[in-house]
Amino acid sequence: MSGMVVFINLAGAVALLLWATRMVRTGIERAYGNVLREKLRMAIGNRVTAAIAGFFFAIALQSATAVALIVAGFVSSGYVSTAIGIATLLGADLGSAMVVRILRQDLSLLIPVLLLAGTFAFRASESRQWRQIGRILFGLGLLLLSLRLIGEASIPLKTSEILPVIINYLSRDWITAFVLAALLAWAFHSSVAAVLLLASLADRALIPPVLIIPLVLGINFGAAVIGAVLTRGERVDARIVPLGNVAIRGLGTLLALVAQLTFELESSVFSAHPGDAVVLIHLAINLAVVIFGLPFCSIVGRLLTAWLTPATQIEEAATEKRMSALKAEHLSNPQQAIADATREVLTVCERIELMLTWIFEVLDKPDKQKLVRIEKLDDEIDETHREIKFYLAKISQSTLDEKSAAQLQDLLGATIKLEQAADIIAQNMVTRVRKKHARHIAFSAEGWHELKELHQEVMRNARLAFNLFVNRDVDHARQLVAQKEVVRTMVRNSEESHMQRLRDGNDNSYDSSSIHIDTMRDLKEINSLFASIAYPVLASAGMLRKSRLL
Numbered sequence: 191m192s193g194m195v196v197f198i199n200l201a202g203a204v205a206l207l208l209w210a211t212r213m214v215r216t217g218i219e220r221a222y223g224n225v226l227r228e229k230l231r232m233a234i235g236n237r238v239t240a241a242i243a244g245f246f247f248a249i250a251l252q253s254a255t256a257v258a259l260i261v262a263g264f265v266s267s268g269y270v271s272t273a274i275g276i277a278t279l280l281g282a283d284l285g286s287a288m289v290v291r292i293l294r295q296d297l298s299l300l301i302p303v304l305l306l307a308g309t310f311a312f313r314a315s316e317s318r319q320w321r322q323i324g325r326i327l328f329g330l331g332l333l334l335l336s337l338r339l340i341g342e343a344s345i346p347l348k349t350s351e352i353l354p355v356i357i358n359y360l361s362r363d364w365i366t367a368f369v370l371a372a373l374l375a376w377a378f379h380s381s382v383a384a385v386l387l388l389a390s391l392a393d394r395a396l397i398p399p400v401l402i403i404p405l406v407l408g409i410n411f412g413a414a415v416i417g418a419v420l421t422r423g424e425r426v427d428a429r430i431v432p433l434g435n436v437a438i439r440g441l442g443t444l445l446a447l448v449a450q451l452t453f454e455l456e457s458s459v460f461s462a463h464p465g466d467a468v469v470l471i472h473l474a475i476n477l478a479v480v481i482f483g484l485p486f487c488s489i490v491g492r493l494l495t496a497w498l499t500p501a502t503q504i505e506e507a508a509t510e511k512r513m514s515a516l517k518a519e520h521l522s523n524p525q526q527a528i529a530d531a532t533r534e535v536l537t538v539c540e541r542i543e544l545m546l547t548w549i550f551e552v553l554d555k556p557d558k559q560k561l562v563r564i565e566k567l568d569d570e571i572d573e574t575h576r577e578i579k580f581y582l583a584k585i586s587q588s589t590l591d592e593k594s595a596a597q598l599q600d601l602l603g604a605t606i607k608l609e610q611a612a613d614i615i616a617q618n619m620v621t622r623v624r625k626k627h628a629r630h631i632a633f634s635a636e637g638w639h640e641l642k643e644l645h646q647e648v649m650r651n652a653r654l655a656f657n658l659f660v661n662r663d664v665d666h667a668r669q670l671v672a673q674k675e676v677v678r679t680m681v682r683n684s685e686e687s688h689m690q691r692l693r694d695g696n697d698n699s700y701d702s703s704s705i706h707i708d709t710m711r712d713l714k715e716i717n718s719l720f721a722s723i724a725y726p727v728l729a730s731a732g733m734l735r736k737s738r739l740l
Contacts, residue, residue: 371408
């Protein structure tokens with residue numbers, strides 16, 4: 191078999207590994223993302239519990255990077271401190287290493303079972319929940335299949351003439367091996383995929399034992415950098431968490447490399463089997479980072495805050511408000527100007543998501559500061575909405591082709607709907623929150639559960655709607671519109687249950703009756719506004735009726 195054919199087969203197997211890893215992660219995020227985020231936010235009370243929560247959350251998502259981005263958002267929103275955020279990431283790194291250990295088991299029999307179960311779950315129902323479960327199962331099947339294909343594709347490399355030369359050089363130059371492994375982890379954007387690939391190659395004796403520890407250390411360093419790079423454009427408090435992970439985990443791997451260069455520890459100490467040694471070394475590194483890194487989370491957080499804050503303050507002084515994406519010099523280029531307007535609309539989406547999250551927290555527990563921040567966010571959205579509207583009006587003065595004119599009109603309509611959703615939160619729902627706490631009203635246990643379920647559904651649909659600005663995916667648009675009926679049914683069922691509780695003489699239901707019903711209808715109206723963002727996508731695909739009348 192020629193070298194090119196071997197390379198193509200191996201590259202294809204690695205590509206399948208990356209795709210399968212992403213499929214599983216996105217399926218879990220879409221199906222259980224809101225629940226997991228809420229559980230994570232509630233669990234990270236101190237550094238130890240934060241590390242434990244990060245550990246299990248990373249196992250669920252099969253990605254420490256995903257946890258890094260979520261926790262960075264928590265810190266940016268003021269939910270947790272930087273020290274707690276960094277501790278969560280250290281635990282997530284260990285959880286990601288445990289995922290590798292689980293996937294290294296002999297699960298070959300599960301491949302056809304998972305593929306069949308995933309296909310059946312995806313096709314058996316139009317329910318979004320079942321389709322995401324199908325995605326998860328099918329992705330796991332593909333992941334295990336990719337590992338088998340990597341092993342099979344790498345067999346001919348044993349007789350390669352070039353590979354031994356490269357391996358012999360790297361065996362003498364561990365620093366270069368470390369750097370190459372770090373670049374591999376960065377290119378994959380997944381330490382799970384990188385370590386699984388390394389373990390598969392070690393199984394085939396293509397990686398000598400002497401190289402295993404430097405390569406695993408390099409992968410861990412590269413994986414730590416991923417989150418820091420992905421959040422480089424965020425606010426300082428969001429950047430500190432992944433940078434703190436780099437400082438602790440990255441420094442830990444560098445110190446371990448120095449120790450390895452000095453003492454030359456044998457990988458066989460961990461396991462006589464090279465592939466298992468890769469996984470156990472990866473676990474040991476991350477466990478050591480958690481144990482020795484947790485006490486330094488606060489110090490690292492404070493040092494990074496002191497280092498990064500001055501530069502940010504200079505930027506904020508130079509610009510009295512957040513830098514706008516609406517550039518006057520781009521008006522002569524309609525496509526660029528529309529892209530700028532879309533970016534600005536996404537900032538509105540972020541603020542609305544924050545408002546929608548906070549309003550339910552203050553509905554449960556009073557927090558005057560958060561209520562004030564919600565109203566401030568609404569004022570910011572109103573101002574941004576005006577700026578976008580005037581900017582779009584200026585774009586329309588140019589000669590536009592049919593596609594650009596349609597994009598502009600769709601963007602204007604979506605912006606108006608988003609502003610209306612923000613008004614409902616800041617005016618209607620904030621008023622109800624203040625009334626509830628002023629009168630010391632409590633929801634019944636059943637009523638609060640119904641409200642929480644509806645809120646979680648609307649939050650899921652909000653993220654689905656916001657994603658349509660970036661990726662005009664027809665399937666996502668169909669899901670979003672289909673969920674409109676789901677929300678309508680949830681509201682109707684809750685109203686019926688609420689009336690039954692009133693008939694049964696439930697005092698809490700009696701006291702909270704108007705607030706319960708009005709909050710349900712507010713959420714329903716907000717969801718309808720989000721769902722309407724999908725209509726232009728469906729209309730452009732010819733999948734929308736002109737009228738619902740028969």
